[in-house]
Amino acid sequence: MVLTKRIIPCLDLKDGRVVKGTHFVNLRDAGDPVELAQRYNEQGADEVVFLDITASKENRGAIFGVIKRAADHLFLPLTVGGGIRTLDDMQQLLRAGADKVSINTSAVLDPDLINRGAERFGTQCVVTAIDVRRNFEMQTGATPVSLPDGSECWYEVVIYGGSKPTGIDAIRWAKECEERGAGEILLTSMETDGTKNGYDIPITAAISDAVGIPVVASGGVGTLEHFYEGFVHGKADACLAASVFHFGEFTIRQVKEYLAERGIPVRL
Amino acid sequence: MKKTVIIDYGLGNLRSVLRGLERAGAAVAVTADPEEIMAADGVVLPGVGAFREGMEMLGDLRETVVRCADEIPMLGICLGMQMLMESSEEHGLHQGLGLVPGTVKRFPHLRGSSSGCESNRWKVPHMGWNTIRITRDDPLFEGLHREEYLYFVHSYYVRTTAHEDTLATTDYILPFSSAVCNRQTYGVQFHPEKSGETGLRILRNFIGLL
Numbered sequence: 269m270v271l272t273k274r275i276i277p278c279l280d281l282k283d284g285r286v287v288k289g290t291h292f293v294n295l296r297d298a299g300d301p302v303e304l305a306q307r308y309n310e311q312g313a314d315e316v317v318f319l320d321i322t323a324s325k326e327n328r329g330a331i332f333g334v335i336k337r338a339a340d341h342l343f344l345p346l347t348v349g350g351g352i353r354t355l356d357d358m359q360q361l362l363r364a365g366a367d368k369v370s371i372n373t374s375a376v377l378d379p380d381l382i383n384r385g386a387e388r389f390g391t392q393c394v395v396t397a398i399d400v401r402r403n404f405e406m407q408t409g410a411t412p413v414s415l416p417d418g419s420e421c422w423y424e425v426v427i428y429g430g431s432k433p434t435g436i437d438a439i440r441w442a443k444e445c446e447e448r449g450a451g452e453i454l455l456t457s458m459e460t461d462g463t464k465n466g467y468d469i470p471i472t473a474a475i476s477d478a479v480g481i482p483v484v485a486s487g488g489v490g491t492l493e494h495f496y497e498g499f500v501h502g503k504a505d506a507c508l509a510a511s512v513f514h515f516g517e518f519t520i521r522q523v524k525e526y527l528a529e530r531g532i533p534v535r536l
Numbered sequence: 537m538k539k540t541v542i543i544d545y546g547l548g549n550l551r552s553v554l555r556g557l558e559r560a561g562a563a564v565a566v567t568a569d570p571e572e573i574m575a576a577d578g579v580v581l582p583g584v585g586a587f588r589e590g591m592e593m594l595g596d597l598r599e600t601v602v603r604c605a606d607e608i609p610m611l612g613i614c615l616g617m618q619m620l621m622e623s624s625e626e627h628g629l630h631q632g633l634g635l636v637p638g639t640v641k642r643f644p645h646l647r648g649s650s651s652g653c654e655s656n657r658w659k660v661p662h663m664g665w666n667t668i669r670i671t672r673d674d675p676l677f678e679g680l681h682r683e684e685y686l687y688f689v690h691s692y693y694v695r696t697t698a699h700e701d702t703l704a705t706t707d708y709i710l711p712f713s714s715a716v717c718n719r720q721t722y723g724v725q726f727h728p729e730k731s732g733e734t735g736l737r738i739l740r741n742f743i744g745l746l
Contacts, residue, residue, distance in 0.1 A: 271665070272666065274664050314665055340551070343552065343555075343729055343730060362549050367549055389585055481659055481661065482659045482663050505663070535665040
């Protein structure tokens with residue numbers, strides 16, 4: 269009897285429809301989010317993440333309809349992220365049927381939002397999404413991370429969909445998020461996102477070791493082995509993927525069967 | 537049709553509990569009205585978040601909940617289950633509803649292997665799908681296998697004073713009570729409304745008790 273490792277499909281949404289981009293641009297429409305989520309549910313998804321990627325710029329009313337419909341039909345944990353700036357935004361999404369809200373740029377700009385969210389709605393409701401990129405110019409206060417090729421870098425937090433570096437050390441930021449009350453970290457590396465070369469293992473393992481809350485690995489899955497690496501080498505508690513599931517390269521069940529054969533506990 | 541009420545004290549996502557109970561065949565109302573609660577055939581006490589805030593938000597409804605527990609089957613979910621206990625150690629010592637003898641404690645900080653993956657540390661909250669081991673036969677678990685996966689998310693766990701008040705246990709860091717029952721008052725630490733078909737079956741079984 270053990271807590272199983274989670275496989276989480278992520279649905280990127282624009283105007284209530286599913287899209288998936290590479291490096292967060294070049295969007296392609298892949299259908300109705302609730303229908304797609306239902307299919308993932310049947311395949312054995314452990315949770316579903318809806319990410320409203322254009323939320324900061326455009327009308328975000330559509331997301332509420334999606335969450336309500338999803339909560340009516342899916343008896344699975346639902347996480348919503350994108351464009352959440354205030355406690356009121358969180359409250360509205362939780363009321364619509366979300367179980368967790370994921371905050372990213374707004375948490376960096378206003379870290380106290382994590383505290384307020386955790387106090388008001390509970391730690392388990394607040395996911396901090398952290399987007400990172402490698403920075404090879406070492407600076408004071410940065411935590412060095414060794415890469416497989418022997419080089420060393422630090423990981424810098426980036427915001428606004430990866431477009432703006434912040435100078436913040438990702439490992440320190442992850443610890444701060446935990447201290448402020450985040451219940452989970454959703455880590456996406458810009459180095460690997462969209463590449464299909466696998467998760468960014470060094471930073472995933474470093475953050476998973478540094479914090480006592482669950483870490484979700486995200487960005488870069490292309491093969492079944494990548495999930496295995498994410499759990500075993502990246503020490504992730506959950507692995508998130510989008511396009512490999514959307515475009516049917518393999519099903520969630522195939523991933524879980526692959527992992528189970530290799531001794532990773534999964535819910536089958 | 538049996539009338540079930542979900543006590544609305546301002547916390548959390550009630551939509552899934554509502555839909556899950558409807559799916560289980562109940563007429564469901566979400567309410568904070570003591571009269572409506574007392575008139576129901578079944579009462580669900582939901583909840584996410586912190587213990588003290590939960591008890592504060594419950595406010596004057598505490599008395600109603602305690603009173604109706606004598607007459608009406610009740611199901612506490614997650615924080616709702618924890619509030620059924622006598623006390624909680626979450627951020628100080630706080631008094632609960634005292635409907636089930638026992639306490640709520642925090643998971644200890646432990647280094648060590650979780651889930652069999654190399655040197656992973658135990659994470660808190662306990663978040664994700666874990667199994668329950670049914671320790672006492674009860675209609676709530678009718679039709680379930682001995683071990684079923686259910687969705688958990690919590691940082692504190694319940695320990696009942698009397699062994700027989702625990703219906704099921706789960707292992708995470710240590711074995712804890714994942715389902716409790718004292719007379720007709722039930723509590724489950726997992727979220728049946730988030731646990732797919734297995735969870736819906738448990739909700740249906742609860743409705744069947746009414």
